Amino acid sequence: MREFTWSATEKKAARAAFDLALARELKAARQEAEAILHGSSDDRALWRLHDYLSDKRREIDQKYDYRYSVLMLVFPRLVSEGWIKVDELAGIGAEKVDVINKLMSLR
């Protein structure tokens, strides 16, 4: 993939957007965990919760990769999954936002 440059200000905006998306996904995961735990009183609910958390942890560890070399792959995924809006990425630079918008329009 093409290389993008990141000014100090853009890096700061990128970090904030990244953290915001992660916080939202963790909040949703917590709500799902509570739903699994409280949605059923059978004994297996605990292990269903464990399976859910195992999958979610692996997914989040893999997805939230904050390296500038891959961030322009990470952000489109976070947008497409609904964890961040393109508007909230304005600070990362107009050129990069354009690329993300183009990627989104191709879906």
Next chain:
Amino acid sequence: MREFTWSATEKKAARAAFDLALARELKAARQEAEAILHGSSDDRALWRLHDYLSDKRREIDQKYDYRYSVLMLVFPRLVSEGWIKVDELAGIGAEKVDVINKLMSLR
């Protein structure tokens, strides 16, 4: 270890006691899971919960081994950990209960 014989009635009592201990331990694990989830709002609570469930699942899978060849190792452990009382094991046979009582007195 010495071999024990199990009559049909004793097997039934053993199964009921085993299941009772497991149900109690799962109930306690569920309460602990809820405490972890609700005790903290920080992002890492979800992964602490995952770690707790990973350990507990491994422990329970290993501990609750219902084979008659090992049950007289399993029951003393369940008694010592408080998941079942010796009184509740009465149905497995006086000789076996004596052995468990002797093991408990040695602790």
